[in-house]
Amino acid sequence: MGRLELSHITKVFSEGKRERKVLRDLSFTVDEGEFVSLLGPSGCGKSTLLSMIGGFQAPSAGEIFLDGKKLEGPSMERGYVFQNYMLFPWMSVQKNISYGMKFTGMSEEEKKKRLEELLEMSHLKEHRDKYPIQLSGGMQQRAAVARALAGRPGILLMDEPLGAVDFQLRELMQNELERILQEARISVVMVTHDVPESVFLSDRVIVMSTEGEILEEVPVSLSRSRNRESAEFEAICHHLSSLLRKAFLAKRKEKEA
Amino acid sequence: MLLLLAVLWYFAAKWIDRPMILPDFSETMGEFLRDWTEPRVLLNLGITLCRVLTGTFYAALIGTVLGLSMGYSETALQLISPIVNSIRQVPIMAWVPLSIVWFGLGEGPTVFLIFMSAVFPLILNTVSGVSSIDRNYINAAKSMGAGTAAIYRDIIVPGAMPGFLTGLRLAVGAGWMSVICAEFIATNKGFGYLLIEAQQRLQTSKLYSLMIMSALVGLFIDQLIRLLERKLTGWRFRNGKT
Numbered sequence: 012m013g014r015l016e017l018s019h020i021t022k023v024f025s026e027g028k029r030e031r032k033v034l035r036d037l038s039f040t041v042d043e044g045e046f047v048s049l050l051g052p053s054g055c056g057k058s059t060l061l062s063m064i065g066g067f068q069a070p071s072a073g074e075i076f077l078d079g080k081k082l083e084g085p086s087m088e089r090g091y092v093f094q095n096y097m098l099f100p101w102m103s104v105q106k107n108i109s110y111g112m113k114f115t116g117m118s119e120e121e122k123k124k125r126l127e128e129l130l131e132m133s134h135l136k137e138h139r140d141k142y143p144i145q146l147s148g149g150m151q152q153r154a155a156v157a158r159a160l161a162g163r164p165g166i167l168l169m170d171e172p173l174g175a176v177d178f179q180l181r182e183l184m185q186n187e188l189e190r191i192l193q194e195a196r197i198s199v200v201m202v203t204h205d206v207p208e209s210v211f212l213s214d215r216v217i218v219m220s221t222e223g224e225i226l227e228e229v230p231v232s233l234s235r236s237r238n239r240e241s242a243e244f245e246a247i248c249h250h251l252s253s254l255l256r257k258a259f260l261a262k263r264k265e266k267e268a
Numbered sequence: 269m270l271l272l273l274a275v276l277w278y279f280a281a282k283w284i285d286r287p288m289i290l291p292d293f294s295e296t297m298g299e300f301l302r303d304w305t306e307p308r309v310l311l312n313l314g315i316t317l318c319r320v321l322t323g324t325f326y327a328a329l330i331g332t333v334l335g336l337s338m339g340y341s342e343t344a345l346q347l348i349s350p351i352v353n354s355i356r357q358v359p360i361m362a363w364v365p366l367s368i369v370w371f372g373l374g375e376g377p378t379v380f381l382i383f384m385s386a387v388f389p390l391i392l393n394t395v396s397g398v399s400s401i402d403r404n405y406i407n408a409a410k411s412m413g414a415g416t417a418a419i420y421r422d423i424i425v426p427g428a429m430p431g432f433l434t435g436l437r438l439a440v441g442a443g444w445m446s447v448i449c450a451e452f453i454a455t456n457k458g459f460g461y462l463l464i465e466a467q468q469r470l471q472t473s474k475l476y477s478l479m480i481m482s483a484l485v486g487l488f489i490d491q492l493i494r495l496l497e498r499k500l501t502g503w504r505f506r507n508g509k510t
Contacts, residue, residue, distance in 0.1 A: 062407075065407070065411055066410075066411070067407045067410075067411075084410075085407065085410040085411040086411070086413065087411065087412055087413035089411060090411070091407070091408065091411040093404050093407075093408060097402065097404045097405055097407075097408045099405060099408075099409075099422070099423070099426075100503050100504070101426040101427070101429070101501070101503045102422075102503075110409070110412055110414075110422070111412030111413060113413075113414075113418070114412060114413030114414060114415075114418070115413065142502075142503040143503075144503065144504070144505075144506055145506055158412075159411075161412070162412060162413065
């Protein structure tokens, strides 16, 4: 469960009469249980790509398959964690988390058990009756991940899940996220522009250019949980940063020419 | 502030010394207290409140249906908003003659006028309530398997609730204001009719007392809706536990 395949994805936005290509002929796969990050400068189309995997937009050309089945529209096989979490502000934490279970065939007993499991996993037991506005950023993030995992999707899609978090808290929350996802044993695609974050969490990092092409796929084979200070970790970070820088400079040269 | 106003009134009345224009303060207050226990005043107040309730109820019904569909579907918005926006421009009092032609004198035209003045704030605020819902809430619900009915019930309705309630507050306020005007003309019952009666009988102190009453009743209704707002949309307030 959870093998994702993207084949020749292109996305064109039309702005009045002009057309703007944001993604050009992208193909890659995500294996079962693999954590893949899409890393790139802002405006490279990585969020658009993720939202197409989520089924919220259709690609202009190309196809997306999950476990061999062609994807059309959103469904509960794909859990989605939005930028800024998008927890329903009018529902309590526990209602948010159990929302997706309503639409599964789970029995009441199963639902209850699953909810307790998720509250336990996300350390939100004491906060179950609070509304999202009453939670800290970290708690909201954990609630959003728990909500996305509730229906046992095959793959989890995360759009800058830590983008709204203070720099000091980030590393702590990356650890939390790693713990939760290791427990869930699920494939993940995460969009980020934070290099160390992608190296800490991913099995593979796909670097995208500002033109919406894949620059390079960088595997990260360090054992978990990873030491951010180790030489290997820093070497990979360094490699990714220089890739991004090159992509950025190429773009600038092109503009100046 | 209110005390200062009372003192000002007291001395101004003494100085002007024409009770037809500005009656004595203590006499008006006496009248005011008497009016709260006078069955005829209370009965007419009740009649008027009933009309406001009925008119606002119909307005809420129509306003919710139109507002939700106009907020959610671009086509509905394009179709309906020109009609709504042009009818909205007709001054509410301009409906009086037509409403009498349609419904005759009595209950009909007053309720209709309340409806007309209440329905537009409800529509407009519900529309803006719906369109203020972040698209990604809907996407989130879809990605968890929600269908159209569930999205309406769980996302659109609660998400538009703050806008709807703001609209309701404005609607009841507008209804309360227009009902009194409507009752001047189209009926021989109700609070507005009492005002006209007091004027014709040259009971200025009663007129003042009734006006103060109408302000207080309006304020009371407004507070009631605000309470409802806190109750229904407590999730918007950090410490507003339900």
